[in-house]
Amino acid sequence: DTAVSQTPKYLVTQMGNDKSIKCEQNLGHDTMYWYKQDSKKFLKIMFSYNNKELIINETVPNRFSPKSPDKAHLNLHINSLELGDSAVYFCASSHGAWGTEAFFGQGTRLTVV
Amino acid sequence: EDQVTQSPEALRLQEGESSSLNCSYTVSGLRGLFWYRQDPGKGPEFLFTLYSAGEEKEKERLKATLTKKESFLHITAPKPEDSATYLCAVQATGAQKLVFGQGTRLTINP
Numbered sequence: 389d390t391a392v393s394q395t396p397k398y399l400v401t402q403m404g405n406d407k408s409i410k411c412e413q414n415l416g417h418d419t420m421y422w423y424k425q426d427s428k429k430f431l432k433i434m435f436s437y438n439n440k441e442l443i444i445n446e447t448v449p450n451r452f453s454p455k456s457p458d459k460a461h462l463n464l465h466i467n468s469l470e471l472g473d474s475a476v477y478f479c480a481s482s483h484g485a486w487g488t489e490a491f492f493g494q495g496t497r498l499t500v501v
Numbered sequence: 502e503d504q505v506t507q508s509p510e511a512l513r514l515q516e517g518e519s520s521s522l523n524c525s526y527t528v529s530g531l532r533g534l535f536w537y538r539q540d541p542g543k544g545p546e547f548l549f550t551l552y553s554a555g556e557e558k559e560k561e562r563l564k565a566t567l568t569k570k571e572s573f574l575h576i577t578a579p580k581p582e583d584s585a586t587y588l589c590a591v592q593a594t595g596a597q598k599l600v601f602g603q604g605t606r607l608t609i610n611p
Contacts, residue, residue, distance in 0.1 A: 392544070428603060429586065429603055429604050430601065430603050431545070431588065431590075431601040432601070433598045433599065436597060436598065443597055444597055444598050446598070478544050478545070480544070485597040488550075489535070489547040489550060490547065490599070491547065492544030492545045492546070493544050494542070494543055494544050495542070495543070495544050
């Protein structure tokens with residue numbers, strides 16, 4: 389059983405399109421995250437939700453909007469995609485947000501052409 | 502601003518050749534330091550959390566240590582399956598996010 393699953397694994401789309409990435413975790417965790425990993429492999433947090441409440445919102449363009457319908461799901465919607473949005477996006481979850489290990493999904497490689 | 506710098510960027514070793522990876526950090530106060538392993542095309546996999554200077558943790562051929570300014574990931578007699586990118590991250594006191602370094606890409610040749 390996959391603990392944190394993201395779909396799709398690969399996403400190729402044109403500039404200006406709107407796309408969504410879905411994430412689900414079956415670990416019973418109460419905190420979920422979206423991270424972006426750029427071409428230099430730096431992993432940077434974008435958003436974090438605890439019990440469906442937004443607790444971290446880093447400096448991310450308004451075109452990115454997370455949505456958490458319940459504790460087990462955190463989706464990422466991106467409007468008006470730009471070339472610079474190309475990256476690998478990782479969903480993760482943890483039990484609490486303080487000093488606890490996070491479990492990551494396999495990533496979604498987004499390519500904007 | 503919290504910062505994490507890992508060195509070297511890449512390290513190539515022969516099977517059985519022990520070495521260490523370095524993670525230097527700057528935080529206002531450290532709540533925890535984390536080590537992750539990332540295989541190509543996959544998400545990071547948790548290895549260790551260290552909370553205070555002097556703490557050590559071991560898992561198979563890996564041992565992580567922590568001082569007030571840096572952490573080391575020692576790898577003893579590595580095998581080819583230890584090849585991966587090793588990521589270090591810190592969580593500052595009062596912060597709920599992890600700040601990651603750029604990683605060390607480790608290759609173990611048979």
